[in-house]
Amino acid sequence: MSNEPQTPIRRFVEDYRRLRFAEGYASSDPAFARQLPFRDTTGRNVAAWRLRALHYVVMRTGLALLPAVDRVLDVGAGNGWLARRLAHRYSVTALDVDATDAGLGAIDDPRIGRVRGDLEALPVRDGTFDVVIAAAALHYAVNLSQALAEMARALRPGGVLVIADSPFYSDALARHRAWRRTLGYYEEAGAAHLARRYQGLTRAELDGPALFRFITLSPGYEPLRAALARLRGRETGPRLPVIFGWKR
Numbered sequence: 001m002s003n004e005p006q007t008p009i010r011r012f013v014e015d016y017r018r019l020r021f022a023e024g025y026a027s028s029d030p031a032f033a034r035q036l037p038f039r040d041t042t043g044r045n046v047a048a049w050r051l052r053a054l055h056y057v058v059m060r061t062g063l064a065l066l067p068a069v070d071r072v073l074d075v076g077a078g079n080g081w082l083a084r085r086l087a088h089r090y091s092v093t094a095l096d097v098d099a100t101d102a103g104l105g106a107i108d109d110p111r112i113g114r115v116r117g118d119l120e121a122l123p124v125r126d127g128t129f130d131v132v133i134a135a136a137a138l139h140y141a142v143n144l145s146q147a148l149a150e151m152a153r154a155l156r157p158g159g160v161l162v163i164a165d166s167p168f169y170s171d172a173l174a175r176h177r178a179w180r181r182t183l184g185y186y187e188e189a190g191a192a193h194l195a196r197r198y199q200g201l202t203r204a205e206l207d208g209p210a211l212f213r214f215i216t217l218s219p220g221y222e223p224l225r226a227a228l229a230r231l232r233g234r235e236t237g238p239r240l241p242v243i244f245g246w247k248r
């Protein structure tokens, strides 16, 4: 592992790790990462992981249909649960700014390459990977265009970017309202600065730089619940889609 992160990333990592443990999204039990996404051994976020397990199946099915995939980069890999599952079939590198026990430090599988680095400044050569996956990670980019450009650079011609489980909003206003709620949550947790590295996405922003041709494989939300919320005049909340993007 290389690229010692500087503040404020270091501060992000410290406080983010603390919150992940408090929220039950990190655990010192080695079985936790091994059993995800199908079983949440903390029992704290069972519904969230149920949805993520469904998205994982969608992702794996999509990946299996792609020709000539071997080298996969998992950005914002966290404890590496996804990298571990993918390593049965692909050559996987897990990248994260967090090398603690909530991040890359939890990965003990020798098949997985571990790189400490920033998804907005990938420490990898051009065209190294067939697939880049950002699972629940892209919304931590401070500069989305920069992150997308870096992922495109890391991919070979015709390579595919997979985005999963990042919150997408219908427009910038809905995204901003949600961000205010996130800020309130982080303020209460004594780590308001975390909100500076967390922003929901809109589809328009993703398409803007025209680096990828995207298709949505799974809408990532329960259509019935969303329709009911609309009928009641309530906000529908974010979608967490699975999106595949072919490098142009």
Ligand SMILES: C[S@@+](CC[C@H](N)C(=O)[O-])C[C@H]1O[C@@H](n2cnc3c(N)ncnc32)[C@H](O)[C@@H]1O
Binding pocket: 016, 075, 076, 077, 078, 079, 080, 082, 095, 096, 097, 098, 102, 103, 117, 118, 119, 120, 134, 135, 136, 137, 140, 141, 197
């Ligand atoms: C919600 S977790 C997702 C972890 C894992 N991919 C999963 O699917 O459960 C977000 C991860 O993104 C990492 N992260 C946040 N900002 C990052 C950045 N700029 N570069 C690389 N990783 C980042 C965090 O450290 C964390 O591990």
